[in-house]
Amino acid sequence: xxxxxxxxxxxxxxxxxxxxxxxxxxxxxxxxxxxxxxxxxxxxxxxxxxxxxxxxxxxxxxxxxxxxxxxxxxxxxxxxxxxxxxxxxxxxxxxxxxxxxxxxxxxxxxxxxxxxxxxxxxxxxxxxxxxxxxxxxxx
Numbered sequence: 065x066x067x068x069x070x071x072x073x074x075x076x077x078x079x080x081x082x083x084x085x086x087x088x089x090x091x092x093x094x095x096x097x098x099x100x101x102x103x104x105x106x107x108x109x110x111x112x113x114x115x116x117x118x119x120x121x122x123x124x125x126x127x128x129x130x131x132x133x134x135x136x137x138x139x140x141x142x143x144x145x146x147x148x149x150x151x152x153x154x155x156x157x158x159x160x161x162x163x164x165x166x167x168x169x170x171x172x173x174x175x176x177x178x179x180x181x182x183x184x185x186x187x188x189x190x191x192x193x194x195x196x197x198x199x200x201x202x203x
Contacts, residue, residue: 066203067130070111074136075099078109080202081140101143109139118142118159125159133203138164140201141194149194168198 068074075085075097083099086108091098099109106121118126118139131139142150142159153167175191 066133068116068133068136069130070097070113070116074111074116077136077203078140082144083109105143107143109143120159123158126161128161131161134165135161136203137198137201138168141168141198144197144201145194149190149197152190152194168194171195 068077078099079085082101084101086098086100087096088098095112097111100107108119110117110119114129116128116131117124128135138153138161139159142153142164145153152171153164155167157163171191171194175188175195178185178188178191
């Protein structure tokens with residue numbers, strides 16, 4: 065499985081998915097890059113030449129040297145989902161790759177079960193929206 069490091073390839077993936085470089089002059093001198101999908105968010109991805117850090121409100125939630133394709137997808141998903149949908153993945157807990165990936169896998173299984181019994185629960189629409197955003201992520 066492909067792994068992404070803190071380099072130009074990661075920048076390209078982030079930009080393809082609507083992230084903008086918000087690095088200040090100070091950040092650039094310190095060789096830091098800051099990416100956010102919009103100015104309004106308190107969440108950001110910050111990296112130098114070694115580590116990829118996920119921040120929310122100035123606090124590091126997770127730090128990795130490299131990320132897998134699936135980790136990068138759930139990271140981008142974390143930034144793109146509105147809080148209404150994000151609560152299904154994070155359950156009001158801080159971002160953590162393993163927990164979010166496990167929860168996402170559980171949602172996939174849950175959707176298969178609900179779909180197989182042909183129910184019309186409103187929850188299905190919520191899970192389908194999460195899957196739609198996930199599937200739209202470009203690597």
